[in-house]
Amino acid sequence: MHIRDTTAGYGLPTRIVHWLMAVAIVGMYVLGLWMVELDYYSPYYRTAPDIHRSVGMLLLFLLVPRFIWRLANVMPSDDELSPIERRAAQIVHWGFYPLLLALMVSGYLMSTADGRPIEVFDWFSVPALVHDKAMEKAAGEVHEVLANITMIVVLLHAAASLKHHFLDRSRILARMWSGPANNQ
Ligand code: HEM
Ligand code: HEM
Numbered sequence: 451m452h453i454r455d456t457t458a459g460y461g462l463p464t465r466i467v468h469w470l471m472a473v474a475i476v477g478m479y480v481l482g483l484w485m486v487e488l489d490y491y492s493p494y495y496r497t498a499p500d501i502h503r504s505v506g507m508l509l510l511f512l513l514v515p516r517f518i519w520r521l522a523n524v525m526p527s528d529d530e531l532s533p534i535e536r537r538a539a540q541i542v543h544w545g546f547y548p549l550l551l552a553l554m555v556s557g558y559l560m561s562t563a564d565g566r567p568i569e570v571f572d573w574f575s576v577p578a579l580v581h582d583k584a585m586e587k588a589a590g591e592v593h594e595v596l597a598n599i600t601m602i603v604v605l606l607h608a609a610a611s612l613k614h615h616f617l618d619r620s621r622i623l624a625r626m627w628s629g630p631a632n633n634q
């Protein structure tokens with residue numbers, strides 16, 4: 451079993467965290483769009499944003515070790531890509547980290563602008579670091595724009611990986627799903 455990433459493919463921790471976060475982030479987007487349309491009398495009016503904020507904070511805490519793990523590991527080889535594809539993949543792969551960080555931090559700032567902490571599933575609470583009511587609206591607008599940009603980048607990223615899999619018949623999707631080939 452591969453733990454570390456190698457030039458031939460991704461180890462188990464990278465693969466588990468990649469797919470776990472991918473499902474959670476897309477789920478968070480759908481949840482976000484749905485919950486802002488709820489009216490006061492909906493039974494989910496309070497619970498849906500509570501879940502959104504709690505999962506969002508857990509994702510933020512997972513993003514940091516994920517980034518450290520990425521820096522501590524080699525990137526699998528991108529030799530089979532054309533120079534343009536290689537550049538685009540590097541920009542998207544590295545770009546995801548600051549994009550997701552900014553998305554999650556804007557959500558945190560919007561939620562704590564009134565000075566109240568975030569209760570993560572009644573499990574622990576994350577204190578408000580900046581108490582500034584005026585920031586709520588600005589952070590909310592940034593959050594919405596960044597969430598939309600993230601989804602566009604995710605769609606491009608997923609489409610590129612499917613193109614490599616079905617059209618180019620490369621192992622790029624396989625090495626993120628099942629790791630390096632057995633003989634490597
Ligand atoms: C994976 C990361 C996240 C994604 C994809 C995401 C996505 C979204 C989306 C699409 C909306 C609806 C925007 C709109 O149409 O107005 C939203 C709203 C919201 N998000 Fe997030 N979000 C994420 C993380 C967070 C985090 C970490 C927090 C706070 C800790 C947070 C707090 C909120 C709040 C409070 C709203 C409601 C804003 C309002 O009432 O207008 N989000 N989010
Ligand atoms: C929110 C959703 C997603 C995010 C944030 C994301 C992020 C990333 C990042 C940062 C990498 C580089 C490796 C790493 O640092 O972990 C990566 C690699 C990869 N992702 Fe995603 N991803 C998402 C969804 C998807 C989806 C839906 C697919 C396919 C349908 C996919 C397929 C791949 C593949 C095949 C690689 C390996 C590329 C290579 O080895 O060159 N990802 N992803």
